[in-house]
Amino acid sequence: MTATVDSSVTQFQTCIDACNRCMQACEECLISCLKEPDVQARIHCINMLRDCANICASASQWMSRGSMYAKQICQLCATICEACATECAKFQDAHCKACADECRKCSDECRRMAG
Amino acid sequence: MTATVDSSVTQFQTCIDACNRCMQACEECLISCLKEPDVQARIHCINMLRDCANICASASQWMSRGSMYAKQICQLCATICEACATECAKFQDAHCKACADECRKCSDECRRMAG
Amino acid sequence: MTATVDSSVTQFQTCIDACNRCMQACEECLISCLKEPDVQARIHCINMLRDCANICASASQWMSRGSMYAKQICQLCATICEACATECAKFQDAHCKACADECRKCSDECRRMAG
Amino acid sequence: MTATVDSSVTQFQTCIDACNRCMQACEECLISCLKEPDVQARIHCINMLRDCANICASASQWMSRGSMYAKQICQLCATICEACATECAKFQDAHCKACADECRKCSDECRRMAG
Numbered sequence: 001m002t003a004t005v006d007s008s009v010t011q012f013q014t015c016i017d018a019c020n021r022c023m024q025a026c027e028e029c030l031i032s033c034l035k036e037p038d039v040q041a042r043i044h045c046i047n048m049l050r051d052c053a054n055i056c057a058s059a060s061q062w063m064s065r066g067s068m069y070a071k072q073i074c075q076l077c078a079t080i081c082e083a084c085a086t087e088c089a090k091f092q093d094a095h096c097k098a099c100a101d102e103c104r105k106c107s108d109e110c111r112r113m114a115g
Numbered sequence: 116m117t118a119t120v121d122s123s124v125t126q127f128q129t130c131i132d133a134c135n136r137c138m139q140a141c142e143e144c145l146i147s148c149l150k151e152p153d154v155q156a157r158i159h160c161i162n163m164l165r166d167c168a169n170i171c172a173s174a175s176q177w178m179s180r181g182s183m184y185a186k187q188i189c190q191l192c193a194t195i196c197e198a199c200a201t202e203c204a205k206f207q208d209a210h211c212k213a214c215a216d217e218c219r220k221c222s223d224e225c226r227r228m229a230g
Numbered sequence: 231m232t233a234t235v236d237s238s239v240t241q242f243q244t245c246i247d248a249c250n251r252c253m254q255a256c257e258e259c260l261i262s263c264l265k266e267p268d269v270q271a272r273i274h275c276i277n278m279l280r281d282c283a284n285i286c287a288s289a290s291q292w293m294s295r296g297s298m299y300a301k302q303i304c305q306l307c308a309t310i311c312e313a314c315a316t317e318c319a320k321f322q323d324a325h326c327k328a329c330a331d332e333c334r335k336c337s338d339e340c341r342r343m344a345g
Numbered sequence: 346m347t348a349t350v351d352s353s354v355t356q357f358q359t360c361i362d363a364c365n366r367c368m369q370a371c372e373e374c375l376i377s378c379l380k381e382p383d384v385q386a387r388i389h390c391i392n393m394l395r396d397c398a399n400i401c402a403s404a405s406q407w408m409s410r411g412s413m414y415a416k417q418i419c420q421l422c423a424t425i426c427e428a429c430a431t432e433c434a435k436f437q438d439a440h441c442k443a444c445a446d447e448c449r450k451c452s453d454e455c456r457r458m459a460g
Contacts, residue, residue: 020365020405027409034273043264050280051182053409057402058173060365064372064398067166072191080184135250135290142294149388158379165395168294172287175250179257179283281412288403297396299425306417 012063015074015109019060022081022106026053029088029099036093045087049099052084056106063113075114081107127178130189130224134175137196137221141168144203144214151208160202164214167199171221178228190229196222242293245304245339249290252311252336256283259318259329266323275317279329282314286336293343305344311337357408360419360454364405367426367451371398374433374444381438390432394444397429401451408458420459426452 030049033042059077063070085103088096145164148157174192178185200218203211260279263272289307293300315333318326375394378387404422408415430448433441 016369023406024361024409027406028411031277031410034276039269039273043269046264047180047182047261050180051177051184053406054173054176055184057406058169061169061368061372061398061402062166064369065162065165065376066373067162069166069170069191069195072194076184076187076191079187131254138291139246139294142291143296146295146392149391154384154388158384161379162376168291172291176253176257176283176287179254180261181258277410277412280410281407281414284403284406285414288399291399292396295392295395297392299396299400299421302421302424306414306421309417310414 012066012070012113015113016060016063018102018106018109019056019063019077022102023053023056023060025099025102026050026056026084029095032093032095033091042091045091045096048080048084048087052080052103055080059110071114074110078107078110078114081110127181127185127228130228131175131178133217133221133224134171134178134192137217138168138171138175140214140217141165141171141199144210147208147210148206157206160206160211163195163199163202167195167218170195174225186229189225193222193225193229196225242296242300242343245343246290246293248332248336248339249286249293249307252332253283253286253290255329255332256280256286256314259325262323262325263321272321275321275326278310278314278317282310282333285310289340301344304340308337308340308344311340357411357415357458360458361405361408363447363451363454364401364408364422367447368398368401368405370444370447371395371401371429374440377438377440378436387436390436390441393425393429393432397425397448400425404455416459419455423452423455423459426455 026049030046030053033039033046033049036042039046055073055077059070059073062073067073081103085100085107088100088103090096141164145161145168148154148161148164151157154161170188170192174185174188177188182188196218200215200222203215203218205211256279260276260283263269263276263279266272269276285303285307289300289303292303297303311333315330315337318330318333320326371394375391375398378384378391378394381387384391400418400422404415404418407418412418426448430445430452433445433448435441
């Protein structure tokens with residue numbers, strides 16, 4: 001048994017890219033949400049975005065290193081991305097719509113990785 | 116439903132402290148393993164230590180913010196800490212024994228948090 | 231030249247502990263700031279708290295591994311902690327006062343480490 | 346004064362992408378270095394790769410959020426990437442050459458960002 005699976009790195013690439021994009025979308029959405037007039041209605045969304053950005057960054061790094069726990073972190077990432085997409089979809093502004101879209105794509109990729 | 120549970124922060128403290136100590140023990144053990152003459156026998160251990168240090172740092176930060184996913188990340192942290200303890204226990208040097216001990220304590224705390 | 235300095239780990243302990251405490255204080259202050267009625271006046275503070283929590287977590291991890299860049303990351307951590315303390319000190323609530331206090335202590339420790 | 350500069354996100358994109366690629370190259374090079382027969386000659390390189398992967402991940406995330414400290418973290422990232430490129434360039438295998446190349450590109454992008 002080895003901790004890393006080199007040959008998997010390439011097959012991870014689509015998911016790594018999705019995680020990187022989702023991390024960025026969450027960070028951008030978060031700073032925009034903080035500036036919205038209804039920021040007080042967005043507290044739960046902001047907290048989701050923080051967790052989502054972080055788990056995406058971790059998943060990207062763990063897949064890059066071929067971690068033997070890549071599937072488990074992608075499983076958790078999929079769950080959080082899906083919840084974050086649902087939360088962002090409640091708001092009508094462009095940054096929330098864009099972020100919900102990236103979250104859904106990332107959730108799909110991570111679920112495929114974890115499956 | 117709220118994303119954060121302030122009142123839980125205090126009850127998280129024992130687990131936060133265990134995660135901080137385990138992160139540090141893993142980092143110290145890792146740099147020591149890299150210097151051992153039998154480093155080639157320790158590759159799996161070194162890879163485990165990296166994942167373990169990272170998930171402990173994340174778990175500590177997510178509990179500090181009262182994340183609604185604190186339990187899930189602690190669940191994964193418990194799994195990885197336990198596997199890391201098993202791996203470190205295979206080696207006889209002081210740093211691996213110390214690290215295995217911290218990993219076991221952290222695994223116990225995280226499992227209690229997640230349960 | 232080596233990348234790690236084992237004997238320094240002990241001398242880093244005070245600073246590692248300060249960084250861990252400051253990370254936690256920033257995370258706790260951030261979730262509390264998000265719930266305050268004047269959250270819109272706290273956007274800059276919230277953004278500072280995020281950067282501060284992150285750099286403290288990184289500094290703690292890099293000191294634990296005896297990184298040859300521990301001084302540089304502590305230098306940046308000191309700068310950010312000081313700015314975060316100044317920002318938190320503008321607010322009268324208990325969590326901002328407690329956080330400003332931890333930020334100042336951490337800034338002092340990091341500056342001493344970097345010096 | 347604001348903590349975030351939305352309009353800069355687009356101008357950060359080249360540097361964010363370079364950091365993401367460099368993080369991945371460092372992680373891939375690290376797991377490959379650990380498997381090389383001369384792993385004991387690569388301890389300094391392995392330690393450099395860890396710091397480099399981490400600072401690249403942080404720089405990517407801080408630029409994504411338009412942090413007011415994006416320039417400072419990119420400055421440190423440039424320094425570490427350059428040192429990591431120099432270290433990787435000492436080895437003849439394909440993964441070290443590829444990583445040295447990504448590190449140099451990322452160092453250039455980060456220096457431009459910080460300048």
